Amino acid sequence: MANEKYGKISFDEASIQNSPSTIKNFIVSDKSVNVQEHHLDLHYPHIVEGITFAICTKGNSRIKINLQEYEVTANTLISIIPGYIIELISESDDLSIEFLFFTFDFIADLKLTMDIDIPEKMGQMPCLKITEEETQSLLEFHSFIVKQYRKTDHLYREKIAKSLLYTLICEVMQLYHNSKLVENPRTKSRQEELITQFVELLFKYHKQERSVTFYADKMFLTPKYLSKVIKDVTGKPILQWIDEMVIMAAKALLKTSNMTILQISEELHFANASFFGSFFRKRVGMTPIQYRES
Structure with a gap:
């Protein structure tokens, strides 16, 4: 869609x-x-x-x-x-x-x-x-x-x-x-199962992995097919899903911890603090320090 x-x-x-x-x-x-x-x-x-x-x-x-x-x-x-x-x-x-x-x-x-x-x-x-x-x-x-x-x-x-x-x-x-998890009696479609599986993997691995290939491999799919399913069903590119999850984790660490920007970049598996800063600023519109102080 x-x-x-x-x-x-x-x-x-x-x-x-x-x-x-x-x-x-x-x-x-x-x-x-x-x-x-x-x-x-x-x-x-x-x-x-x-x-x-x-x-x-x-x-x-x-x-x-x-x-x-x-x-x-x-x-x-x-x-x-x-x-x-x-x-x-x-x-x-x-x-x-x-x-x-x-x-x-x-x-x-x-x-x-x-x-x-x-x-x-x-x-x-x-x-x-x-x-x-x-x-x-x-x-x-x-x-x-x-x-x-x-x-x-x-x-x-x-x-x-x-x-x-x-x-x-x-x-x-x-x-x-x-509460206790209860299986919905209606059988999920193949696309619904894939979306659910992807979101669960994203919650689990977003701090370590940001590549489409990683998630596709975990789901035994090609990156191209997984990307198409995510975009067709949700209307958002798969990289946007991944980036938004990483940004939410970064915001939480900036606001609730005393970790330095370098420590946060390492926690989220960025190559260095500079790359993390550029990634954050491009998507949030301010630097990590500006966000922490806002």
Whole structure:
């Protein structure tokens, strides 16, 4: 599928119906959103350019995430990370959700630690069925974030919002920690299997390997074929997938560690600090030091 067939859910798009008081890189719904009344038409594929946690509070729908179809009902937690492709297949008239939408930059300086299997669980279960009690707990966090978010004249508004978001993320990670992987009864297509396998390998090896050949060899494919599948299905070139994962790792190290630029370049297996700096500046628009100090 060609890239032009995908819409984008970016902060520019998501901010259209939000006030100028929106915190940079962080948007939160201040009331349940009726999907049918929202300005974004999600009935065709959209690439999500931020991290999203959404809670279905009412109604039901069928949604595709990275080509996999899921059922969403009340008390469903939806977790989306950058690069995911979503498409709304069908929905009830009363479908309502609460959501938080933020960039990796917004949480880069938070020292998040998680079990190694949590990213895998989020990838395999982006729509997680939770109990009504767990839903209410998350909604209470969400409500408190909204309350603080509205205090536009508060000097420490952004810091408070970020701290509360950190707490909510920890709660979400705990829910995934407690969950058990369940195989989807629908058989995945060959392309779906390849995308899943590639993303899992990318999470595991992105700090050491940036060549298409490495991932293709791991999957017993030719680099040309793997590149074509990734581009056709996601609309993004495979090198962009790899680069974005490396940049996220670099940003996290810059914001949450005391490692020098040289040490970070070595951690990410760059030839030297200069090459790492050029790689980072080309993709982020600032040097690693400028990003660390921003």
